[in-house]
C-alpha cells in the first residue's frame with residue numbers, strides 16, 4: 001500500500017515496535033515508517049475504544065498517538081526515527097502513574 | 104418576515120436552556136444565535152456545576168445555585184431522554200483547595216457565614232492537609248487543606264450546549280444560526296429583531312446574549328452592566344482516572360483529560376492566552392497534584408466570563424412584559440433553573456415577583472444619601 005518516493009539516502013536502524021525489532025530508515029517520519037512496517041492500530045481511543053491510525057500526518061488530529069520511549073500519547077507523525085527507540089500501542093488513556101515511575 | 108411568540112437571543116448555554124424550557128412548555132421559540140465569531144463562554148468554560156461559596160455577597164444567589172444543583176440530576180436525565188446525549192453530569196462533591204492555613208480558615212469561616220444566611224442549606228467539611236491527602240490521595244504536600252462540599256458537581260459544557268439546542272429543536276423550537284441581533288425595536292404588540300439574514304418579529308423576547316446583552320439591553324430600556332473577565336484554561340492529554348471529585352480549579356473529565364484554570368483578568372475582549380498566566384496556572388495545578396508533572400498539555404485557550412458588578416445574576420424585564428433580560432456567568436450550574444422555574448416565571452407572572460427582586464439591576468444604582 002505504501003511506496004517510498006526517495007530511497008537509500010540514509011542508513012537503516014533498528015526500532016523496537018511492540019516488542020519486535022524492525023528496520024527503519026534513520027530520520028524518517030516515524031508515523032510513515034510505522035505504517036510501512038504494518039504497525040496497526042497505533043492506538044485505541046479512551047472514549048470508545050475504537051482503533052486509530054494516522055490521519056492528518058501534520059500534528060493536528062492526534063490519531064497517530066503511540067507510546068514512544070515509554071512516554072505515552074506521543075504524536076508519531078511529529079517524530080523522526082532514531083536508533084534504539086521503542087514504540088508500543090497506546091491502549092486507551094495513558095496511566096499517569098506509569099509516567100511518574102518511569103521518568 | 105418570520106414571526107413568533109417567543110424569540111430568545113443568544114445560542115449559548117443560557118439562551119439554549121431558556122429556549123429548551125419554552126419548547127418543553129409547548130411554545131415554539133426561535134433561538135437566534137450569532138456566527139462562529141461569537142465570544143462563546145459556553146464553549147470555553149470548565150464545566151463545573153458549582154455551589155461552594157457562591158452567593159457570599161447575595162444569599163438569594165446561594166439559594167438559586169443550590170436549588171439548581173439539586174435539580175441537575177433530574178435535568179440531565181431528562182435531557183438524555185429527549186436527545187440521547189449524555190451530558191456527563193456527575194455529583195461526587197468537590198474540594199476547594201487551599202495552599203495556606205490562613206486561606207483555609209478564612210474560607211471555612213466564609214462558608215459558615217454563607218450557610219447561616221442561605222435558606223437552602225449546603226453541607227461542607229473543613230479538611231486539614233493530612234485528612235485531605237487521606238481522602239484525595241493525589242493531593243500534594245503543598246496543600247494546607249480544603250473545604251469539601253458534597254453538593255458540587257461537573258458536566259461537559261459542550262455536550263450540554265448540544266443537548267439543549269437539539270432538545271429545543273426536538274420539542275418544536277427552532278435554532279437559527281448567523282442571526283446576530285443588529286437592532287431591536289418595539290413594534291405593535293411585540294418587538295422586531297433586525298439581523299443580516301432578515302428580521303424576526305416576536306411577541307416576547309428574552310435577551311440571553313452573554314456579553315452582547317450590554318449592547319442590546321439599552322435598546323429596550325433594560326440594563327445589563329456586564330463586562331468580560333478573562334479566564335485562561337489548559338487541557339491535558341487523556342489519562343486514566345485519578346481524580347474522581349471536582350476541585351475549584353482542576354477537574355478530570357469523564358474521558359480522562361484534565362482541565363484546569365482559575366485566572367481572572369480584565370483584558371477587554373481579548374480571548375488570547377499569555378505565557379505568565381499559563382505558567383502560573385500549570386505550576387499551581389502541579390503543586391496541587393504532583394502527578395500532573397508528567398502529563399502533557401494539549402491545548403490552552405482564553406474565554407470571557409460574563410461578569411456583573413457583584414458577580415450575581417441579573418434578571419430584569421420591561422414593565423409590559425415584552426422583553427426579558429438574563430445575564431449570568433454561571434450558565435452551566437443554573438441551566439436546570441433557567442429551563443425550569445425561570446421559564447415558568449417568564450410565562451407566568453414575570454420577574455416582578457418578589458423572588459426576583461434581589462436580581463434586579465436596580466441593586467447597582469446607589470442612591471445619593
Ligand code: FES
Nearest residue numbers: 057061062064077
Ligand atoms: S496523524 Fe494527525 S496528529 Fe499525527
